[in-house]
Amino acid sequence: MKLPILSIAMAILLFAACNSGTKTDNASTATDTTKTGASEKAKTTGTSTKKVVTAYLELKNALTKDDDKSAATAGNNLVEAIAAVDNASLTTEQSKVFADVADDAKEHAEHIGSNAGNIKHQREHFETLSQEIYDLVKAGGSAGQKLYYDNCPMYNDGKGGNWLSETKEIQNPYLGKGMPTCGSVKEELN
Ligand SMILES: [Cu+2]
Secondary structure: HHHHEEEHHHHHHHHHHHOOOOOOOOOHHHHHHOOOHHHHHHHHHHHHHHHHHHHHHHHHHHHHHHHHHHHHHHHHHHHHHHHHHHHHHOOOOHHHHHHHHHHHHHHHHHHOOOOOOOHHHHHHHHHHHHHHHHHHHOOOOOOOOEEEEEOOOOOHHOOOOEEEEEEEEOOOOOOOOOOOOOEEEEEEEO
């Protein structure tokens, strides 16, 4: 019985901390601690993986600007977006892929959220996270938004790193302002 209440409280804290301001009705939900399952379900209905992709892109854009604090905020938003996905809004294929990537993606997003001040470590998590979001987008997770799968050959001592972008122009989240246009488009998605 304690877990749902705790997670609601956590969600409110995160919303307050990130100042996202998207859900003003959270406060009223929280005071009503006697209802758990039903109100939780209603709250998340219709939330698709599109919001996960949006939060990921927000994170990517923060990293292109070497902005570790905004990256942390975006990481926390991504955790929220993953938690809010309603399985009923997904196709069978999307549901399968989401089940495969959700836990790992959430963990990467959490580490990014708690590592303001250490952009190198944020980028390490971003690299693996990008592969998981790629799988989600391949299953139609961006709800038709046109995206580009980019590669930077120089990241991580030449091992390279990939990322998803909403722009055709390269804006490198791994090297940031140091080498903003390093990289190339590997694949166009949707
Ligand atoms: Cu970490």
